[in-house]
Amino acid sequence: VEIFREHGIDKIKVANKYIYKTYLKLKERLKMPLEENISELRAYMEIYKELRPGEVFRYNAAKSFWNNLYFNPERFELTEVGRYKMNKKLTNTYRKYLVEIEGRNPKSVENVEYTETSNALTPMDIILVVRMLLEVEKHPETLDTKDHLSNKRVKTVGELIGSEFERAFSKSVHQIQEKLATYTSLDKISIPSLINLRNVVASLNSFFATNPLSQFMDQVNPIAELTHKRRLTAVGPGGLKRERARFEVRDVHHSHYGRMCPIETPEGGNIGLITSLAVYATIDKFGFLVTPYRKVVNGRITDEIVYLAADEEENYRIASSTIPRDENGNILQEKVPVRYLEKVVYVHKNEVDFVDISPKQIVSVTTSLIPFLEHDDANRALMGSNMQRQAVPLIKSEAPLVGTGMEYPAAIYSGHVVLAKHDGIVKKVDARKIVIHRTDENGNPLHDKKGNPILDEYTLLKYVRSNQDTCINQKPIVNVGDFVKKGTPIADGPATDNGELALGKNVLVAFLPWEGYNFEDAILVSEELLEEETFTSVHIEVYETTARETRVGPEEITAEIPNVSKENLRNLDENGIIRIGAYVGKQKYFTSQDILVGKVTPKGESDATPEEKIMRSVFGEKGKDVKDSSLRVPHGVEGRVIGVHVFHKEEVGDLGPGVNTLVRVYLATRKPLEVGDKLAGRHGNKGVVSMILPKEDMPFLPDGTPVQVVLSPLGVPSRMNIGQVLETSLGWLAKLTNRHFATPVFDGAKEDEILPELYKVREKLNLHHGDDPENPSGKVILRDGRTGKEFDSPVLVGYMYIMKLIHIARDKIHARATGPYSLIHQQPLGGKAQFGGQRFGEMEVWALEAYGASYTLNEMLTVKSDDIKGRTEVYKAIMKGKNLPEPGLPESFKVLVRELKGLALDVRVYDEHGNEIDIEKL
Incomplete structure (x- = not known):
């Protein structure tokens, strides 16, 4: 205020509406006569009048109130991260303060940091905050952007559970203090009577059972599980409300680069609020997202990796990972495009500070699995990312012919692939167990002190039900005598093939309208896919029943069920529970469904008929005074019983109110491809099977090979997902040359590299009809399987990776x-x-x-x-x-x-x- 008066300033221009009130008060203060030495008493009086208007001023009360408000660590805590951010924000203002108020030399304070350590506020904090506020008019660019990732942090699981503990313990402290107040003598106090952990247990149970952030894991396939574990959300307790979230919050921000995926997010009301961690992003000790960069020194890219937070990154010039360089890492271009201060500018190569670590740095794991992502529209890439999480593991997994190179790490880090813990030689392999004899670095078998071989045993998961009823089954991929290195895959999990993620199948597709059967994204498939069980999946469903106490007596699990033929009881054991291995649900006629668990419920007492009285006098028991309440296979379900779990109240404790016995039956069902099932590629190209055509009627190639799937060509132009076309051509080249290709995102194969090479291979195999050698398009002349006649124009044919999604028609029919x-x-x-x-x-x-x-x-x-x-x-x-x-x-x-x-x-x-x-x- 004094400085303003000296310069004759009596007006303040407001730079930000949110701090308008502060300026109004400051303006009023300018008009007041200046007092040289305001006493401490007067200062407290002014502050108290502002913060507690209408209350009577008392010096001690005002002083206590002010100190408790900001300066008492028990009442007000910035926390470690708050102090870190505050110090960072106030450093520039602190340097100016040192120069202007303490008269320090500007050069001597260039590297001075504001290093307050208290987690409460200090008087210096307030001085610097007020000075900073006054500078905003001159420098409005210093204002924070709400949506910048430097102003957002990740609240991790540990922190969420920690806050639950904190809440529970603070409740317990109050209870302990109340109990202590009731005791007259300390001798009578015992710790168990004083401390009750019920609050803590209740708080934790409530968190895991009811908190929206404690979710039922998505286990459809390995990538669904991995993505769920890497999910970030802005909604939930303490977060945003879905209905009130603005567009700015949902939008992609430039600070998301390398930290949050701009593609993978849900399609509905949660769009932009629920996101995914980028491939290389990690969380620092304060909860901020950081991403790695390679350091550049004098135009040479080094191997030094530096993790930068969103606000640190803006002070550096950062180039793309794909800039041309020689074998020593020297940048070849003189002028290089870089990101600097939220803009893209061109600088000399020696001015470059960092380069990206990889082109896939900006996207999530799921998105990085989409080949030719750079040729797909973002909306379809979003669908492609989300649909990979819905792919059902198939009976025989098959890795994609055209991948991105991320299939292996995605499968490994999902935790579904079994890895060797040490180097060794495989001694024994069967469906359930792998035994490996450990070796040293030179491959010599290791033994313990007694001379016994040191063995590692790996038990495999067999037909385990996932949360979404898909089948988790691990299969060995090593043989006896194989030498394995530490960390190499020794057994595949669901939807993996030799340690690579394998969500679907490589099938021969043609882009061709066919009699209206692929109208509006419908898909025509060949019967060949059914014969070879290409898209057959195994699902495990669980059925359960309970035997309870009723008003008229207990229910009973038994094989003695009234009015049921022996034929229908043939698969039950003596306790009335189905035997493992029984095939159920296949009905020849409209008879009653198969019984899984026999159960009878007592009927209410009624007047006995003369016949019943005779029965009771002869047999000494009631006649048929029970009704059949057995657990039966639902209509339309058939499968094999692969597991039965029986829980008795006496053995496992509480099963619920009135429950004596709980029986669970696990049924494995094979689901082949049917009309109405949903198929999808990796580019958001989804559709529903409209017809399964005999393979002899399918269009065929010049060498007589029938195509397996016919897709509509109209699914490509308006959707702008051209990646599927490039994948189809490269897939055909991969199949014809018996190779697998990896085409990384944003750095993949080019059209002019694929098509000429494909034409050369096709020409050798006499499959080049209908294509131009000068300007190859990847198309071929197809013939109609029904008539043998050629179609009017050449057709794009090739191998596409197609997945069967969890939306299965048989489960939805009703x-x-x-x-x-x-x-x-x-x-x-x-x-x-x-x-x-x-x-x-x-x-x-x-x-x-x-x-x-x-x-x-x-x-x-x-x-x-x-x-x-x-x-x-x-x-x-x-x-x-x-x-x-x-x-x-x-x-x-x-x-x-x-x-x-x-x-x-x-x-x-x-x-x-x-x-x-x-x-x-x-």
Whole structure:
């Protein structure tokens, strides 16, 4: 204020609306007469008046209030990261303070850092903050950007659980203090009576059971699991609300480069709020995301790796990893494009500070698995990333012919591949176990002091159910006598092939419209894929039942089930539980479903008939006073029983209220490819199988090979995912030359490298018909399998990597005759889970009205919905083969009338003759 007065300043221009009030107060202060020596008492009085208006000033209360507000570490704590950020932010202001107030030489303070260590505020902090605030008008660029990653940090799992502990312990402290106050003598106190850990246990249980950040792991395939573990979210407790998140928060920010993936994010309301960690990003000790760069010294790229945070990075000139260089790392270009201060500028090569570590640095693991990503539109790349997480592990995994080089690390780091812990020689291999004899660096077998060989045993997971009912099964990939190095894969997991991620299959595709069967993204597939079980997957479902205590006696798990034939009991053991290995669910006729667990429930007491009395007197027991409540295989499900778990209350403790026994049955089901299943490539090119055509009817190549999948050419131009076209051509080249190609993201193979090479190979194999040798396009003349005639134009053919997604038609198919109804409006429930009906909505009603289908419409609104009496009568009439009765009054009408009466309206109903009707009696 004094400096302002000296320079005759009596106006302040506001640089930021958020600090407008501060300036107004400062402005008022400027108009006040200047007091030379404001006393401590007066200062406290002014501050107290501002912060506690209307309260009576007392010196001691004001002093205590002010000290507790910011300077007491127990009441106010910046935390370690807060102090770090504050010191960093105030360093420049501190240097100016040293020069202007303490008269230091500007050169001597160039490297001086503000190094306050207290986690509470200090008077110097406040002085520097006020000075900084006053400088904002001159330098508005010093204001922070909310969405910059230097102002956001990752709250890790440990920190979240730590805060739960903190909350629980603070509760416990209050309870202990209250208990201590009740004791008259310290001798009577015992630690167990004083400390109760119930708060801690309850707090942790609540966190893991109910906190939205504690999630059920996505285990569809290894990459789904890996991605779930690397997920970042801005929503959840203490975070943003999905509905209120602005566009700026969801947008990609330049500081995300190398830290958060700009591609992988959900498509719905969470877009931009839930993201993925970039490939090389890591979290520093303060929770900030950092990314690695190679240091450049005098135009030469060194092997020194430096991790930079988002705010540090902006002070350096950073070039792309793909800039031309010689074998010694010297940059060849004189002028190099670099990122500097949020812009891209050209500088001399000697001015470059760092280069990126890799072109895939900016994307996540899943996105880095998409070949030719640089040729795909971002929206489709997003779909491609998300759909890889939905790929079902197939019976026989197959690594992609065209990969990116990330398939191996993705599989290894997912934890599903078994790795050798030490060097050694394989001694024994079977489906469940691998035994390796350890060796030293020279390959000599190691023995212990007694002369026994030192062996490593690896137990493999066999047919374990994942959270999403897919099958986790590990298979050995080594043979007896093989020498293995430490860290090499010795067994494949689900969706891996020789230690590489293998989510789908390489299939021969053609881009061709075929009789409308690939209209609107539908996919035509060959029967060959069914014969070879290319897209067959194994799913493991769990069914469970409980035997409970009821009012009339306990339920019993038994093989003695009333009114069930021996044929239907053939697979049950003496306890009434299905035997492992039984194949269930395959019904020849419409008979009762297979029983998995036999269970009987006691009926309520009733007056015994004379026959029952005779039975009881002869056999000394009740007759058939139990009903069958067995667990049966649901309709449409068939498979083999691969596991049974039985839990008894006496052995495992509490199973839930009133539960004596719990039985779980695990059923493995093979699901071959069917019409309605969803297939997808890695470029967001998804579709539904519309028809499975005999392979002899499929279009075929000049050498007679039938294609396996026919895709619509219209799926390419508007979607702008050209990567699938390049993948198809390179895949064909890989197949013809029996090689695998890795084309890394943003640094992949070029079209003019692939097509000429492909043409040369095709020419040797006489597959070049329909292509131009001067300007090859990768197309070939195909013939129709039904007629043998050539198609009008050459067709793009090649091998594409296609995945089968978890959206399987067989799991979604559903039918209902009668079933459960809603309690209030008596309409059928909705959805497969509730065994509900199909909703007949407004627009569907309009459709029937447009056709004048009045009887159908009447049925829809009455007997097929909420006409309680009518639907019962209609069902009886159908069963007895009689004519259908007239529909009655729907329940929804009665509900409407009651609703209107609830609004104090007198509503009456009359028939066509003017007589009042009591709708409650209808």
